[in-house]
Amino acid sequence: MTDEDDTMLNDPDRQRLLDAARAAQARAYAPYSHFAVGAAVLDDQGRVHAGCNVENAAYPQGVCAEAGALSAMVLAGSTRVRALAVVGDGAGLVTPCGGCRQKLREFAAPDTPVLVGDRHALRAQFTLAQLLPDSFGPENLSS
Numbered sequence: 553m554t555d556e557d558d559t560m561l562n563d564p565d566r567q568r569l570l571d572a573a574r575a576a577q578a579r580a581y582a583p584y585s586h587f588a589v590g591a592a593v594l595d596d597q598g599r600v601h602a603g604c605n606v607e608n609a610a611y612p613q614g615v616c617a618e619a620g621a622l623s624a625m626v627l628a629g630s631t632r633v634r635a636l637a638v639v640g641d642g643a644g645l646v647t648p649c650g651g652c653r654q655k656l657r658e659f660a661a662p663d664t665p666v667l668v669g670d671r672h673a674l675r676a677q678f679t680l681a682q683l684l685p686d687s688f689g690p691e692n693l694s695s
């Protein structure tokens with residue numbers, strides 16, 4: 553493997569992602585569920601983009617933290633995710649929801665690392681393919 557390999561994620565980048573996701577979690581707007589989530593993506597230029605969940609009184613209109621992070625990345629001019637981190641509290645792992653796994657797939661290869669943590673620690677690491685096996689992606693529509 554080389555440093556350019558998508559599966560490589562060094563310790564400083566891992567920490568940057570978790571720190572950014574935790575800072576975003578602290579800004580979550582979750583007055584209904586009181587379940588704050590933060591996410592951060594590392595793009596192909598080494599930049600980190602974060603997002604938090606933003607709930608809505610019309611519940612289905614709320615958006616996930618991962619969606620916010622991906623929007624920030626696209627706005628900043630990148631469409632390539634090298635790694636994603638998501639953090640939330642509670643006993644269970646706060647992994648990306650099904651919809652966010654597909655949203656991430658648009659910009660991330662199947663071997664992209666997905667870090668799952670909380671305020672204190674990295675709790676698990678997956679690849680996108682583990683979370684979304686045999687996925688449908690942009691390649692399916694390219695001729």
Ligand SMILES: [Zn+2]
Pocket residue numbers: 616617618648649650651652653
């Ligand atoms: Zn989601």
